[in-house]
Amino acid sequence: MEKITINTPGYTSDILVGEKWETVSELLPQEDTIIITDHNVKKIYGGLFPEAPVLSLAPGEGSKKIEIVEDLARQLLDAGIDRAGFVLAIGGGVVCDVAGFLASIYMRGIRCGYVASTLLAQVDASTGGKNGVNLRDTKNMLGTIRQPEFVICDPAILLTLPEQEYLSGLAELIKTAIIGDKELFEIIESSFDKIEARDSDLLTTLVAKSVKFKGMVVSRDEKEIGLRRILNFGHTFGHAVELQKGIKHGFAVASGMVLAAEFSFEKGYISIEEKTRMIDLLKRFKLATRFDLTDEQMKDLVFHDKKKTGTDIHFVFTHGIGKATVEKIPVDEALFFYNKFRDK
Numbered sequence: 001m002e003k004i005t006i007n008t009p010g011y012t013s014d015i016l017v018g019e020k021w022e023t024v025s026e027l028l029p030q031e032d033t034i035i036i037t038d039h040n041v042k043k044i045y046g047g048l049f050p051e052a053p054v055l056s057l058a059p060g061e062g063s064k065k066i067e068i069v070e071d072l073a074r075q076l077l078d079a080g081i082d083r084a085g086f087v088l089a090i091g092g093g094v095v096c097d098v099a100g101f102l103a104s105i106y107m108r109g110i111r112c113g114y115v116a117s118t119l120l121a122q123v124d125a126s127t128g129g130k131n132g133v134n135l136r137d138t139k140n141m142l143g144t145i146r147q148p149e150f151v152i153c154d155p156a157i158l159l160t161l162p163e164q165e166y167l168s169g170l171a172e173l174i175k176t177a178i179i180g181d182k183e184l185f186e187i188i189e190s191s192f193d194k195i196e197a198r199d200s201d202l203l204t205t206l207v208a209k210s211v212k213f214k215g216m217v218v219s220r221d222e223k224e225i226g227l228r229r230i231l232n233f234g235h236t237f238g239h240a241v242e243l244q245k246g247i248k249h250g251f252a253v254a255s256g257m258v259l260a261a262e263f264s265f266e267k268g269y270i271s272i273e274e275k276t277r278m279i280d281l282l283k284r285f286k287l288a289t290r291f292d293l294t295d296e297q298m299k300d301l302v303f304h305d306k307k308k309t310g311t312d313i314h315f316v317f318t319h320g321i322g323k324a325t326v327e328k329i330p331v332d333e334a335l336f337f338y339n340k341f342r343d344k
């Protein structure tokens with residue numbers, strides 16, 4: 001087991017990678033814990049949950065709504081949860097985002113911790129303190145940044161994850177490798193069979209490396225005013241596809257990464273060999289999907305992106321495997337590039 005600690009002003013968050021999730025009871029207060037999960041996770045693992053009331057959400061992005069948060073808050077109140085209460089999320093990114101948001105606003109904030117049950121939640125969604133819900137067609141429009149006390153990332157819980165969900169998480173792992181960890185990229189490149197087999201030791205190594213990188217970034221820039229923006233590699237175009245086509249987050253980000261790699265090559269930041277290596281790795285895991293939104297659709301979505309400021313956007317470029325920078329570019333430049341490279 002590897003413990004990675006993220007320190008931000010006022011908070012310490014321990015990410016326990018390779019820990020058995022059933023040990024979570026040892027981290028909870030004696031009473032006043034409430035568990036938030038989704039129906040799928042409850043069906044498979046509910047019998048092993050710690051002794052506490054369980055609130056279960058419908059699985060999927062549709063549960064990331066303010067109405068759901070309000071409903072959960074009412075149920076916390078009915079269950080007598082006060083300021084000494086503890087919210088334990090057991091689930092993927094959706095459950096962690098909703099439960100983390102609720103815990104951060106309920107009675108102006110109560111304690112919370114997560115058991116991250118998807119690869120995406122382990123490598124990305126559960127770490128860093130961002131949480132929130134969607135508003136109309138804009139993702140994560142309402143939310144806060146607040147670190148959970150702990151996150152457990154147990155590779156064993158990933159064995160029941162549907163293949164597409166597993167691959168979706170792998171895309172975020174590849175993202176971390178491209179922007180910040182060349183060694184991680186090389187391990188992924190050379191471990192195809194073990195990754196497919198969900199090898200427990202390998203997953204512990206990969207998740208720990210990814211969490212360490214994200215933890216370093218978040219510790220330096222929790223509020224995303226600088227460095228943290230690099231975590232959005234592939235997200236400008238990716239979020240647009242995710243919303244428009246309703247595909248899984250990781251697949252959308254993977255497509256966004258293909259375009260961002262092409263854009264970086266076009267700008268002369270990476271060689272053709274580096275670009276090919278990045279895109280080939282995504283293709284090997286069948287992650288890159290077609291990019292066939294019309295220019296108008298892309299324009300609408302990019303203009304609603306909350307990362308846009310005025311007519312500019314912070315776009316993340318790669319400068320080689322393990323390196324990335326953020327540049328403020330006109331939205332029009334991103335759209336011009338999109339028109340040039342999209343599938344027609």
Ligand SMILES: NC(=O)c1ccc[n+]([C@@H]2O[C@H](COP(=O)([O-])OP(=O)(O)OC[C@H]3O[C@@H](n4cnc5c(N)ncnc54)[C@H](O)[C@@H]3O)[C@@H](O)[C@H]2O)c1
Pocket residue numbers: 038039040041044059060061064091092093094095097117118119120121124125126127128129130131132139140157158159160161162165168249
């Ligand atoms: N807060 C952040 O920093 C951050 C970062 C990245 C992504 N996100 C958010 O995360 C969300 C996506 O998360 P996700 O991909 O984990 O999706 P998810 O939470 O919807 O889970 C995917 C599916 O897997 C099922 N599932 C979960 N654990 C399982 C298990 N162990 N075995 C079997 N089935 C299981 C769920 O019921 C669901 O159907 C998006 O809303 C995205 O915006 C947040």
